[in-house]
Amino acid sequence: MSTLEDRYRRLLAWYPADHRSDHEQEMLGVLLAGARPGQDRPSIADTFDLLRGAVRVHLRRAVSASDAPGWPAATAIAGFLATLLLAADGLRFAVEVPRAVSQFADVRGHTSLSLPHLLAFYFGPAPYWLAWLTIAVLAWRGARRHATLAACTVTAAQLLLALYGTATTMWGSAYSAVLANISLPLALVVTASLLASPGPRRGAELLGRRAILGAAATAAILVALTTSPLFDLFFPQPSLPVTPESLHAFLGRTHLWPVLRLAVLLTAVVLLLVVLARTYQGRRACALLAIPAAPVIAKCGEAVAGGTIDGSASVSRLLIEGLTGFALVMLCVRLAEIPSRNRTGDRERHPA
Amino acid sequence: MQEPTFLILTALADGPQHGYGIISDAERISAGRTRLRAGTLYAALDRLQADGLIAADHEEIVDGRLRRYYRLTDDGAAALTAEVDALRRRTEVAARRLASPARLDRGASPA
Numbered sequence: 001m002s003t004l005e006d007r008y009r010r011l012l013a014w015y016p017a018d019h020r021s022d023h024e025q026e027m028l029g030v031l032l033a034g035a036r037p038g039q040d041r042p043s044i045a046d047t048f049d050l051l052r053g054a055v056r057v058h059l060r061r062a063v064s065a066s067d068a069p070g071w072p073a074a075t076a077i078a079g080f081l082a083t084l085l086l087a088a089d090g091l092r093f094a095v096e097v098p099r100a101v102s103q104f105a106d107v108r109g110h111t112s113l114s115l116p117h118l119l120a121f122y123f124g125p126a127p128y129w130l131a132w133l134t135i136a137v138l139a140w141r142g143a144r145r146h147a148t149l150a151a152c153t154v155t156a157a158q159l160l161l162a163l164y165g166t167a168t169t170m171w172g173s174a175y176s177a178v179l180a181n182i183s184l185p186l187a188l189v190v191t192a193s194l195l196a197s198p199g200p201r202r203g204a205e206l207l208g209r210r211a212i213l214g215a216a217a218t219a220a221i222l223v224a225l226t227t228s229p230l231f232d233l234f235f236p237q238p239s240l241p242v243t244p245e246s247l248h249a250f251l252g253r254t255h256l257w258p259v260l261r262l263a264v265l266l267t268a269v270v271l272l273l274v275v276l277a278r279t280y281q282g283r284r285a286c287a288l289l290a291i292p293a294a295p296v297i298a299k300c301g302e303a304v305a306g307g308t309i310d311g312s313a314s315v316s317r318l319l320i321e322g323l324t325g326f327a328l329v330m331l332c333v334r335l336a337e338i339p340s341r342n343r344t345g346d347r348e349r350h351p352a
Numbered sequence: 353m354q355e356p357t358f359l360i361l362t363a364l365a366d367g368p369q370h371g372y373g374i375i376s377d378a379e380r381i382s383a384g385r386t387r388l389r390a391g392t393l394y395a396a397l398d399r400l401q402a403d404g405l406i407a408a409d410h411e412e413i414v415d416g417r418l419r420r421y422y423r424l425t426d427d428g429a430a431a432l433t434a435e436v437d438a439l440r441r442r443t444e445v446a447a448r449r450l451a452s453p454a455r456l457d458r459g460a461s462p463a
């Protein structure tokens with residue numbers, strides 16, 4: 001009798017994992033109850049029927065993926081964290097404004113570029129960050145429909161401008177550097193969470209206060225490491241007059257900057273995994289956050305390896321790296337979830 | 353509504369049942385013509401549960417194995433009632449047309 005059960009189990013292995021954890025025992029009960037005494041192989045009709053059932057269950061899950069347990073919660077959590085990172089990025093812009101103002105004043109005196117061009121170059125992203133501030137406030141206050149509409153509009157505009165920027169040269173590339181960086185996939189994740197999940201506010205509730213404070217602190221540190229005031233603090237410019245030796249020493253020291261950034265980034269990723277990996281929706285939230293994280297990690301890694309920070313940007317490269325990151329994380333999540341499936345099987349084989 | 357769905361809902365209309373009970377009941381209801389198999393049954397139960405037409409009722413341990421009972425929800429009863437009305441109207445139309453004098457006259461001619 002056990003060989004028939006093993007054969008049925010092998011057929012049931014084609015069903016999705018969560019379906020099996022819920023129903024494997026009862027299905028085995030039904031199959032074995034309907035078996036003839038002394039039968040040791042499933043009938044051909046039963047085999048086809050079980051496989052066809054597996055296809056149907058998979059299809060239903062794929063078609064109504066938003067009903068699948070955990071993905072709406074995962075999207076809500078990822079949306080909240082992405083909003084936090086966007087807010088930190090906006091804060092970075094605000095922190096850089098004084099320096100931008102002084103540079104603008106310096107350049108203005110002796111440049112042939114017109115005032116609108118200069119303003120756009122130094123302060124162009126300001127409307128973008130103001131828009132996102134508005135969206136964050138709307139989402140926090142509960143005005144979900146307005147927040148969703150605004151987020152869709154701003155993200156669509158950003159995507160179009162970024163694509164235009166990467167397609168053209170000169171001024172276009174300045175826009176693409178601003179718009180087609182990490183803020184684009186972050187904006188996509190936030191917009192998705194407003195559209196297809198209970199929203200970032202629910203994500204905040206699911207995370208809890210401690211996790212939120214930790215995430216905010218980590219985001220602040222990550223962003224601080226991209227600001228010039230902190231860079232000047234760590235690496236004061238060599239005092240005048242500049243000699244080749246002091247310049248050489250200065251450049252040698254500044255090589256630590258990308259290394260420091262990569263180290264903090266990887267630490268943040270590990271902390272994120274530690275906090276989220278325990279729950280089903282937490283793991284999937286990590287996969288969604290891999291979409292903005294993967295391009296950043298790739299860029300930081302390049303900076304450490306190559307010694308320079310590449311200012312160029314490309315929408316297609318962003319999306320490819322982001323989706324690859326997502327696929328890799330989901331693969332690891334699936335692999336990590338296999339042992340719990342096997343353990344359920346063992347428990348059934350040896351009922352207490 | 354497909355036949356397995358109709359049979360499952362009808363089987364549960366009498367009270368909560370477990371998987372094997374639904375299969376035996378379905379065979380009885382269809383007068384032996386339809387034999388539900390486990391794969392079809394559980395794919396249908398999965399879909400009906402997701403649509404809210406049935407729900408898990410209670411569980412028992414029999415021979416060391418879990419046995420789960422399902423019950424019809426109010427939505428499920430309403431869906432089954434609607435389907436029964438639709439089927440009844442259809443069968444009435446068919447029966448009326450078969451029994452109509454015009455058809456009997458036509459049928460009287462040699463085939």
